[in-house]
Amino acid sequence: MSSAKGSPRASPPVDAGASGMRHAGFSTVILLAPACGLFALFVVYPIVRSIGLSFYDWNGVDIPRWIGFDNYRELFVDPVFHTALANNLRWLACYLAAPVMGLVLAVFLHQHLPGMRLVRSLFFMPFVISQVVVGLVFSWFFNARFGLLNELLAALGLPPVALLDSERWSVYTMIVAGLWPQTAYCMILYLTGLATLPAELIGAARVDGARGWSLFRHVVVPELRPVHFIVAMVCAVAALRSFDYVMIMTLGGPFNSSTVLAYYMYEQTFLGLRYGYGAAIATVLLALMSCIILMLLWRLFHRERV
Amino acid sequence: MKLRSSLAVVLALLAVISPAGARTLVVNANTADPAPRAAWEATVARFQREYPDIQVQFNIYDSESYKKSIRNWLTGAPPDVVYWFAGYRMRQFVTPGLLEDISDLYTPDLKASIHRSALDLVSVGEKQYGVPYTYYQVGLYFRRDLLAAAGVAEPPGDWRSLVSACDKLKAKGIEPFAVGTRDLWPAAGWFDYLDLRLNGLAFHMDLMRGAIAYTDTRVRDIFERWRELLEKNCFSRNHASSSWQESQALLYSGKAAMMLIGNFIVANFPADVRDRMDFVAFPSIRRDFGRFEDAPVNTIHIPAGARNKEDARRFLAFVMRADVQEAINKATLQIPVNLRAAVADDRFIVRGRDLLARADGLAQYFDRDTSEDLANIAMKGFQEFMLYPERLEATLVTIERARARIYGALPVPAAAK
Numbered sequence: 001m002s003s004a005k006g007s008p009r010a011s012p013p014v015d016a017g018a019s020g021m022r023h024a025g026f027s028t029v030i031l032l033a034p035a036c037g038l039f040a041l042f043v044v045y046p047i048v049r050s051i052g053l054s055f056y057d058w059n060g061v062d063i064p065r066w067i068g069f070d071n072y073r074e075l076f077v078d079p080v081f082h083t084a085l086a087n088n089l090r091w092l093a094c095y096l097a098a099p100v101m102g103l104v105l106a107v108f109l110h111q112h113l114p115g116m117r118l119v120r121s122l123f124f125m126p127f128v129i130s131q132v133v134v135g136l137v138f139s140w141f142f143n144a145r146f147g148l149l150n151e152l153l154a155a156l157g158l159p160p161v162a163l164l165d166s167e168r169w170s171v172y173t174m175i176v177a178g179l180w181p182q183t184a185y186c187m188i189l190y191l192t193g194l195a196t197l198p199a200e201l202i203g204a205a206r207v208d209g210a211r212g213w214s215l216f217r218h219v220v221v222p223e224l225r226p227v228h229f230i231v232a233m234v235c236a237v238a239a240l241r242s243f244d245y246v247m248i249m250t251l252g253g254p255f256n257s258s259t260v261l262a263y264y265m266y267e268q269t270f271l272g273l274r275y276g277y278g279a280a281i282a283t284v285l286l287a288l289m290s291c292i293i294l295m296l297l298w299r300l301f302h303r304e305r306v
Numbered sequence: 307m308k309l310r311s312s313l314a315v316v317l318a319l320l321a322v323i324s325p326a327g328a329r330t331l332v333v334n335a336n337t338a339d340p341a342p343r344a345a346w347e348a349t350v351a352r353f354q355r356e357y358p359d360i361q362v363q364f365n366i367y368d369s370e371s372y373k374k375s376i377r378n379w380l381t382g383a384p385p386d387v388v389y390w391f392a393g394y395r396m397r398q399f400v401t402p403g404l405l406e407d408i409s410d411l412y413t414p415d416l417k418a419s420i421h422r423s424a425l426d427l428v429s430v431g432e433k434q435y436g437v438p439y440t441y442y443q444v445g446l447y448f449r450r451d452l453l454a455a456a457g458v459a460e461p462p463g464d465w466r467s468l469v470s471a472c473d474k475l476k477a478k479g480i481e482p483f484a485v486g487t488r489d490l491w492p493a494a495g496w497f498d499y500l501d502l503r504l505n506g507l508a509f510h511m512d513l514m515r516g517a518i519a520y521t522d523t524r525v526r527d528i529f530e531r532w533r534e535l536l537e538k539n540c541f542s543r544n545h546a547s548s549s550w551q552e553s554q555a556l557l558y559s560g561k562a563a564m565m566l567i568g569n570f571i572v573a574n575f576p577a578d579v580r581d582r583m584d585f586v587a588f589p590s591i592r593r594d595f596g597r598f599e600d601a602p603v604n605t606i607h608i609p610a611g612a613r614n615k616e617d618a619r620r621f622l623a624f625v626m627r628a629d630v631q632e633a634i635n636k637a638t639l640q641i642p643v644n645l646r647a648a649v650a651d652d653r654f655i656v657r658g659r660d661l662l663a664r665a666d667g668l669a670q671y672f673d674r675d676t677s678e679d680l681a682n683i684a685m686k687g688f689q690e691f692m693l694y695p696e697r698l699e700a701t702l703v704t705i706e707r708a709r710a711r712i713y714g715a716l717p718v719p720a721a722a723k
Contacts, residue, residue, distance in 0.1 A: 059679075060377035060378075060381075061377055061381060061398065061399065061402055061404065062402055079704075139547075143547070144543070144547060145544060145548075145552075162543075162544045164546075164547035165544045165545075165546045165547045165693075167693075170547075250547070251488060251489070251490075253488060253490075253546055253547075253689065254546035254547075254690070254693055255687070255689050255693075256686060270373075271682050272678055272679040272682045273377075273677075273679060274679055
């Protein structure tokens, strides 16, 4: 004790530790500050402002008028909002196909064969292409007058279809376009997941007699759980914020039949000049997305603990 | 060292900017398409030659983002001159006091040189708030050869001949009217013209400013005429997924014979079809009735909060001049609003100018004459009606509900007849 006190070597570590701690705390704050500042400025602040705006009636020129929950009350009875919400749920449901198709493709492409890298890149291509381009390509593909689809149907002796003109089918037509790159994205996530699967595990499973479907079902799929989570989240978010395809392919039409929340928000804000109403739609969309993400997070943590 | 050199750069920049800063004129324009862009750049260059001491900063924005930004400019830090549209679109900025009163520029002589309707469109009460510099006609553009092939000797001049032309063209397997309603506004053209021909301009403008219910019988009359054409399948198929550009291709390929559109379509005529294209005013429906036309007028204005209003006035006065309007409109193939300006030697322009000069009154086009909010909802209603005429009642109720929300309830319930 006394020797420790007397020794010049004993005290420095304590000091160093304390100042190191203090130093670490300070530098943490410094290092986090820019990111937190930017996040607050460009994410938190706009969200708060947007939620605030949703309680006003404002056309961008006159003085905003406080109307309380009137915008939300109107949303509740607005048939177009209901259509948009239902369409978003359709997107959500159909986008669940992307992880399944992505996993199938990933398993197929996760083979060590010559030229596989090239094949993989080709399958990944759709995701690299801009969504705008994908939307354009598909709107030409489905075009009722000169589209490839009707040419194919004609070759098979079938009558032509006008999917993008149909209030019933235009949503699904866009979803098909959206699924193309989304599947590629899921595939790449699963491919990286498969690459990190420990070879010993697969080997051990094989020793235990698992092969084919049962190996896939009981070993590979459960082991990819973290990837499933990411993929599900990415797809849910993509489905909810789908905007590009609507903007490019249908403009929400015919009339409002294929609109989604993100597009309706844009339309009300910038075409209808109802900034408050648009903000209310944005708030609902944000709440919806938060719910789904929280649900997924909760499931993830719940499973981790089990 | 480094600091000093960057300081020098800043000083040098200031030296470049500051002398001009005394007389800089900031002009924000929405003339991004190639022809108007070139025309305006030439005009600004000419203005600079005449006023060498004014430094014009000419900013061009694409027209869609311009629509979104102008509100921020006018209420925030405005430029000295803005480009915009006449009629309701201008009035919505005049009412909250965002545009400068420029009545002092309008001498009696100048007033006499400008199309009366165009003057009304930039006036609120007795005061003027903008300078109209261009407009164009809207009407039926048609293939003379296709009409002839179907046995239609003359382009339709009244409703009956329009309907019979439809029948004859259908019998020949030609679609009577090319239309693309994906962008909604082409359908509104049909609504505008049926209303102008059936109910006249005063009624139309009352409807546009929300003073008449969309469930009014006179509005229903419009849709009943429209339904006549729909029941005969006069409009091109799959119009809901076609843009106007896609639908015009039907004219050029000979699949459709007529199209209700603005004169801007002329620039797109392929060389081999151009000679066979012709133009006629939308047919009359009622005898001895005024002829009113849609003629969207583009304008320039001075924001109320502009810094350099003095030079902005010089610029506006310059743009009113006949020789300047002539140069701009010859380059853009449109019609100058100043009646003393000559027009381009182009048969569509020459006839368009006569058509508008002799019109009994001008409207601006549905989506420029009524609130953006209502226009958006109503035009979707028109598209739905064209696809499902049987849903008319529900469609009208939807539009009327929006009208009531935006313009308020009407004192007398649907004062029809």
